[in-house]
Amino acid sequence: MEQGWGDGLPLIPPTEARVRGMIAQSGRFPDEVVAVMLPLRAEATVEKIAINAVMAGAPPEAMPLLIATVEAMTDPKFELASLNATTGSVVPAMIINGPIRHKLKIPFGAGCLGGVAGHAPAIGRAIRLLIRNVAGQQIDVTSQSTYGTPGRVAGIVFGEWEEKSPWAPLAERLGVKGDAVTVYGAMGTANICDMIGNTADHFLQIIGKSLAYPGANGFLPSSQWSEVLVAINPVWAEVVGKAYPNPEDVQQKLYDYASIPIDFLDPVYKEPIERIGRLKNGRVHLIQKPEEVFFMVAGGMGGLHAAMLHSWGTCLTTTRAIPQVADTETAAA
Template identity: 30%
Template sequence: MARDDADDESIAAVSRDLYRQGMTDGLPVIPPTEARVAEMLRGTDTPDDAVIGRLGNDDNPITVAGLASNAVMAGCLPTHMPVLEAGVRALADPDSNSIQFSVSTGGWAYQWVVNGPVRDDVGIAGGTGAYGPNYRANRAIARALGIAYRNTAKIHPGEKDMGVMGNPFKFSLLLGEHEEASPWEPFHVTAGHDEADSTISLAGPNSFVQWEPAAREAAAVLRGMLANTPPAMVGGEQQGGDFDQTITYVLCPESIDLLADAGLSKRDVKRYVADNSAIPVDEFQKGVLWEGALEGYHGRVENAQVPQIRGPEYVRVVAGGGRTGQYDAVIGPSIGGPVTEGVDYPDDWPALVEEYGAAE
């Protein structure tokens, strides 16, 4: 995909050309010249021709050089490459179910959570406005991983991507967990990594809802989590499928403070939400029920209720957002993952970080 430096056309011309070939997300891209790709490859010690993983239902290989070319197009920096390589490994992991949420009619997104020191090294935000249009690393890394998957698996709307509505979060839903704002163990530690590790985690959700708790108290935070989780966000074994559905709650610092001050652990919060998630049988979304969930209910018990979330193991809790107010969010249901991959650094990582800086 890299272009000859002597043929470094304008951004508009290259964007138009690549768009016509179905290789962009519709927005302008940076021309992936040989010089730019070579500079991007400074962010990794992995050989250029090494296959990081295989993506899509045809198991198409993506090499380090191919990833670097897509990263240039998306506006990434060389310091983003270690996170991008780990992200591709997550996409290639069969447990991520990335094939289904890349092409399914539901219009699913790629949800990324980054943990560990790499957040500060490259400026991945987790505080105020982290999900908004503010931070280069958040936006560019998520975009690059989405474009790389699209171009490797050759996914186009109406061909492989059958999303009825599509999803505005497809290539933009990336957060660095606000670990410093929470007394609870970080997301990657819950997934089995050491706190000092840097990781990226992937899930495949459908929807995003945020709200302001009704009062500044722990009980209001918990009620808000239940009241604002739509019936379509079902957590449990997926009927007829191989992947469980999970739900992620992103709680802001003030809400976490209230819950922690009330003596609640992350596990307590997950258990409370699951135990109190009962909804009427008729509100369940078609096609996403765990096997036998409604057996014996229809036509027998008036206004029967069943748990919307089968158990705490289907609930994820992440610290995110700033202290500028109190808003929480729920993201889901995910039809894949979460899977978590460790970030590996090149030997000259400190010098590269110093050269580029986290804020560039």
């Protein structure tokens, strides 16, 4: 904390032996530059990633995931510099696909967005410490975040329940099969609850209409594009999947429902929204195209709920493969 490396929670001292063990699990050289992180334009080397991972309490086996996440969130289209500077509360949410979910005990069932004992909070915290210590995000210095969010301490890290999904995994639909991490610029998480419906169209309607709240960043006149992420519980997903086995049809339905009449907004919104071409038949949509709706299967078998993660706006979702490391001895060699 005296060095400015901490987030207020206890840190594990990054001793040479601990850091070495982390690096060995990466299969890379310590001084290899994984990415340059903004706004400080500092080099995120394998060693720096390992140091922050140790301090956060992440397991050594998570190094390939952490490296892939750093690569994803430093992709220019993710706009890490803007994320770190904005008045918003945006967090790089990490959605994990592939067998690595089981190896790292990444939650994807009940309580997957928080409360499950396991490695996810420490993995998310490692990324948050990298954003603090390497990228240089500091409140009232480089960041003007009005509120922040608990996700800026432990991150948002969860998996997809692929085994319960009637559709291909999210990462595969985004172009990467197997072990993968998708980084999404989330403004936090919010719940959607329904205790009456039992049809696919009802579930999609309640989700889509819930997405369309006027204060979402996607409705800002300055937002020429945005995205949205939805986690559908396995019970609802089975019903929806039978009616709409094509993922594009689900995206279209959610896109259609996630809109509000322009007259629902203050009149001052109409001209700027119309000017950027977002007014269609008297309605404005939360997202500009159906393909900007991302959805996945996660959550408990109790049903009744979905989760919505609204985007900040200009951070566009990126997906990276998580490389396999043969074993510790090979990596160390």
